[in-house]
Amino acid sequence: MTISSPTAEVLTIGDEILFGQITDTNTQWIGTQLTDIGIRPVRKTSVGDNKQDILNAFKEASQRANVVIVTGGLGPTRDDITKHTFCKYFGTELEINQEALALITEFFAKRGRVMTELNIQQAALPKNCTYIPNLWGTAPGMWFEKDDVIYVSLPGVPYEMKSLMEFEILPRLKNRFSTQIIQHKSIRTIGIGESFLAEKIAPWEDALPAHIKLAYLPHFGQVRLRLTGTGTDQALLDEQLQEQVSLVLPIIGEHVFGFDADELETVIGTLLVNSQATVGTAESCTGGFVANQITGVPGSSKYYEGSVVSYSNEVKMNVLGVSRDTLEAFGAVSEQTAREMAEGVRRLLNTTFAISTTGIAGPDGGTAEKPVGTVWIACATPDETFTQLLTLRNNRKINIELTSSYALNLLRKTILSSNLAEKN
Structure with a gap:
């Protein structure tokens, strides 16, 4: 084909996807791989285990894409209807593909397992498809062409799908199209x-x-x-x-x-390493989420000393050294408390920097003066402490993630303003 800007649609088949019982990660990965070889994804579609719905999806996809990548519905059980639907769409019937049967037989023999009739039927493929061998499982891949549209059928298991795409499908597509x-x-x-x-x-x-x-x-x-x-x-x-x-x-x-692929916590890690600096965290409303973000970076032990999850006022006072007078006068959710939390954990862990979070994550606990979503964050250095008020939403999970993001950014800006990287 001489199409210079080919397009693709990714079609996932299975009730389990529509019901939310599994997360569809296939389309994201496939979209990235297609883009890398110059094929532009134009749509992704999910459809249940219904033959007519799948047929309609095939027809609609063919009207807007040059390539239709189909995943799922290739197992040995009755609810796996992709092959039968392709037979209907292309006006053909199933027959045992001897290459596929030999590969499936070898697959079971290597594992010392006995094949059943259902396993044998996995080698039954539409007559007019091009067989794509699956060296990583028992569901063969299939390649069809009709009216200048390529249809590729792959197993839904991510490991098998990715292997077939990488070693079989992507090279064939690259050879077929002249792409930008x-x-x-x-x-x-x-x-x-x-x-x-x-x-x-x-x-x-x-x-x-x-x-x-x-x-x-x-x-x-x-x-x-x-x-x-x-x-x-x-x-x-x-x-x-x-x-x-x-x-x-x-x-x-x-x-x-x-x-590009930079993440905030990774960037911070690089800044801390370059500055030969360390950091600790004191968390209340985020419950350790900030620490989780920081330690998700490989090598974070070089600069991260630890955390105090001070959910109660007693821990704030007895471990971090927050003043009882501060808590009584201003409350746990206040600029003063956030400041003392950050300064306390920095002293406790003997770090260069320290960040703290305290707030009302929700969905309850708010007041007229401090509604849900009121959060204070702070970042302490050996010389000064910076604070910031956040006014967030009425959603606990979102508030925790937003607070973590803003707290890490406050740390990033504090490191940059300290000029430690330049000194080292």
């Missing part, structure tokens, strides 16, 4: 809302070249700006994307913490 390069560049921002960010960079966005598109991807206090460029020259495209990053950084630089 699709390249992404992400700018990671924090501390500014999506709408405010959009307004701030509107002139820059309006001036983007036609072959470079911008997407806003918000997530828990962060917004990822994703630039997507298309072209035929990889080096030139990389240069053009980097040029656009250079143009926008002077506008939003104070909110940028990283690029």
Whole structure:
């Protein structure tokens, strides 16, 4: 095919996906792999174990995509109807594929297991498909072509699907299409809302070249700006994307913490290592979530000393040294308490920096003066302590994650302002 900008749709089959009993991770992975070889995903669809619904999905997908990737419904049980549906769609019937049968027989023999009739029937494939051997399981892959559309059927088990895609399907698709390069560049921002960010960079966005598109991807206090460029020259495209990053950084630089796959906690880890500094945490409303984020980074033991989850006032006083007078005068959720928590855990753990969180995560516990979502965070250094008031939402999980994100960002800004990295 000479299509220069091929498109794809990913179709997942199974009631378990629609019922929410399993999480569909396949389409995300497939979308990334297709983009990497210049095939643009245009839609992903999930459909249950209903033959007519699947047939309709095939027909609709063929009208908007050059490639239809289908996962799921290839097992040995009666609810796995993908092969039968393909037979109906392509006007054919099943027959035992001898190559598939030999591979399945070998699969069971190596494991000392006896094949059943249901296992043998997994080798029954539509006559007009191209058989794709599955060296990692018992459900064969299948390749069909009709009216210039390629249909690929893969098992839903992620490990098997990924292996078939990597070693069989992607190489075939690359050979079939003459594609443009699709390249992404992400700018990671924090501390500014999506709408405010959009307004701030509107002139820059309006001036983007036609072959470079911008997407806003918000997530828990962060917004990822994703630039997507298309072209035929990889080096030139990389240069053009980097040029656009250079143009926008002077506008939003104070909110940028990283690029591409950078995560906030990873960036902080690098700053601490470069600064030869350490950090500890004192958490109340986040219940250890900040510590979890920090220690999720491999090698965090180089700079992270520990945490005190001071959920009760007694722990705040007896372990962190928060004053009883402070708690009685201002309450646990206050700037003063957050400050003393951060300073107390820094002394306790003998760290360079320390961050603290205290607030009302919800869904109850709020008052007129301090409604749910009222949170104070603090970051202590040997010389001073910085505090910040957060006014969040009425959702406990979201409040915990937002607080963690903002607390880590306060730590990041404090490290940068301390100039320790430059001194070392």
